[in-house]
Amino acid sequence: MKKQLHKKLHEKLVTLLFNAKAGHIGSSLSCLDILTELMVYTMKKDDKFILSKGHAVPALYVILHYLKKITTKELATFHMDGTKLPAHPSSYYLAKDIPFATGSLGHGLSLASGIAQSYKYFMKGKNKNIVYCLISDGECNEGQVWEAAQYASHFQLSNLIVLLDKNKFQAFGRIENVLGDSATKEKWEAFGFEVLESDGHKIDDIQSSFKNALSSQSDKPKIIIFDTVKGHGISFMENTLASHYDVLTPAQYDEALGDLNKL
């Protein structure tokens, strides 16, 4: 059942991007399973989610459509003139579910920390709510990520769970060839986080990593480092830099659907 939903959302996402002639397919597919488990099966009312890697917003749109926060008519306007759903989130729409217009990397963890600190220390009745933030491994190049990591750790934002989509690629190369792996377990531990690791596509693994993070009694903020595949589910796109940019041709779209059918 769950597996069927994951498959359906993969198909929906790829169709959305194909129809819109849009890119960022690889980066959206690498986090789709994580976001589905998070938003459909894990988050509670008044929990918050910040998508710091804003270029993966098509994955978020597809899930919010499934959750009836975005209408079918609205989703059909994605990427087009006059849309509320641009290729990086809007500042003017869906503020409850997409609190900030991300797209410039590095901002999300600070924004999420502000919400988490507010909930934990200053807002009555919200101290049980969790703030989630999805970042990417390439994004860990940004200095602000580490400013935020020090901050979240110092202020013991134990209600903050960072989800790291480690797909091993950034915009113009493999992470090890650009600045090296900025997203290691050791680095995040050194910055005072409780670090969990999980496969980013096996549903049971994702779910048990959420359970472990949520049941932790530690005062530390948590990070789950998800081992993911860029372009997950489409054979000719998996682990390629091109999947960050390329738009599917009709023949590729058919092939992609064939691949996804085997998921």
Next chain:
Amino acid sequence: MRAEFAKTIQKFAEKDKKLIFLTGDLGYSAFENLRTSIQERFINAGVAEQNMLDVAAGMAYTGLNPWTYSIAPFLILKTVEQIRNDICIRNLPVKLVANGGGYGYGVMGATHHILEDLSILASFPNIKLFIPAYSTDIEPIVSKMNKYNGPSYLRLGLSPLKSSSYSGFRNVQKGKKATVIVLGPLLKNVLEAKSILNQDIDVWVVTEIPFKPPIEFYKSIAYTKRVLVVEEHVLHGGLGHIITNDLIRKSIKTKFTHIFSKRYVSKLYGSQEFHLKESGLDAKGISKNLKQLLNG
């Protein structure tokens, strides 16, 4: 003005439990009382200004009332993108309090000066800028910022002057020979220049951007046909540009002189007064420009 600000914000913070004060590791011998008074709502966010402003944006999103503080360039230059994307376009009530407007940090050097803040910030949506001229302006300005449900910026300087009234665009002294418009605390030098010349000058002080001048201001220019703008900010995008744009749009013809910061004329460093003098923004430089305008 920092001492007045510290006292005033403490008063507001003691009344409003949603007020959070974040500092970028600055405020030694200024904010100790505030810290003692509001305890966990006083946050030293460390030397990490980009993070501090986005934390504040996150807090404002949840309904808190965050005030942030640092030395002006660290608060608003290192963080231009956070201010634009997460505070101004998002229209959240994050308060930016910057110490050391213009050459305020003097011999500390160029890294500590801010001469471009109005140009950058006034080009962003929703934000209101406040440049107090009198030490007594702090309380009404903090009150306005606290009520405004959008972003705001406070440029703190030094001023020995006091006034019993407040308005964002004020007539300070009436006169008939020329109309002088001055930004914030440079009012002191303008008033000194006026007494050096002993002439009948109409003096206006601007402490808010954007502003809407009263009809008397335009009447003054129509009568004097001589305008002098004085500001501790570079030419581009400052008060002079705003005023000239307004006058041209209204087809008002006048003689016009503008004294602004020319950055580091001699490439030597010194006190705020030293740098103001180099740009002709001291009382003597202003009086010299004013004299030429009156005789022109």
